[in-house]
Amino acid sequence: MKGNPITASMIPSIFTLANLLCGFLALILVIEKHYTIAAAMILLSVLLDSLDGKVARRLSVSSDFGKELDSLSDLVSFGVAPAILTYQAILYPLQSDYVKYIGLSIAAFFALCGAVRLARFNMLNITTHFVGVPITFAGGLLALLMLFRNMLPWYIYPVSMVILAFLMVSTFKVAKLGK
């Protein structure tokens, strides 16, 4: 464990905080009904998330602090933001109240499974492969699907959320790409 990270060791955390900032702004953009820009913000978070780890390894400044901050940012950018975006853009406008409440439950389920995944992954300390689908992939895919919402039927979104939620907390191994 490295205490009091300064200078070079702070650089990866700047990327991580930028990731969190994009997730935060995605939520603000959802409120303002700018769903496409919100999805773009989440995709920008995916890019920033891939950079922080690379930068930390390149500079040899990987730290427990950085890992913790990364998990926290990931929950907002790839768990909460994509779930609320999908709910608001696709499920909330549906006519039936019944479908809306099921949609809200699915969105909450996705976010909660994301949190369970992150908590478990941080605890396991495995670096060679992923256990279950990474939340970055799940949230990124939902954001990507949002860009094609005029072409896809609405039910693709809740079904994808349920499948991705289960895949996040599943225990099968997924190879790590582009380390």
Add this chain to the structure above:
Amino acid sequence: MKGNPITASMIPSIFTLANLLCGFLALILVIEKHYTIAAAMILLSVLLDSLDGKVARRLSVSSDFGKELDSLSDLVSFGVAPAILTYQAILYPLQSDYVKYIGLSIAAFFALCGAVRLARFNMLNITTHFVGVPITFAGGLLALLMLFRNMLPWYIYPVSMVILAFLMVSTFKVAKLGK
């Protein structure tokens, strides 16, 4: 570290996930402009957050998984949700675009400081006292202030957010109450 938490060890995590669910629903309620109920949801999260730790200690099932999940939930319920609630309810309706953007920056700053605080606190592993103001207190206070928004001047909110953000990442010791 306890691997594969089951049965009794899962009970505290149910409280933690309920805390996250309340934070998630607070965000949905902000979008639907139900600001008072959103603030009440955050205050309910404060209650649930105080329960998970107590239950874990009572059952002697404190775990790294539980601690991780707690931090993740806290960021959503006491960092992101109160910041977005305060921005939307108080700062967004202000006339000037200039003030709005400053307000958005302050809200984002509050959430980011909350994440830095949680990442640092989890890394330090201190159990006898808090270093800086806990995010639960900061987010809970913002939610409480929201209930009195018809009585308080608007500038109380951004000023409180800035002060609380700094206090969260400050390094002075705060006694732990009601352990």
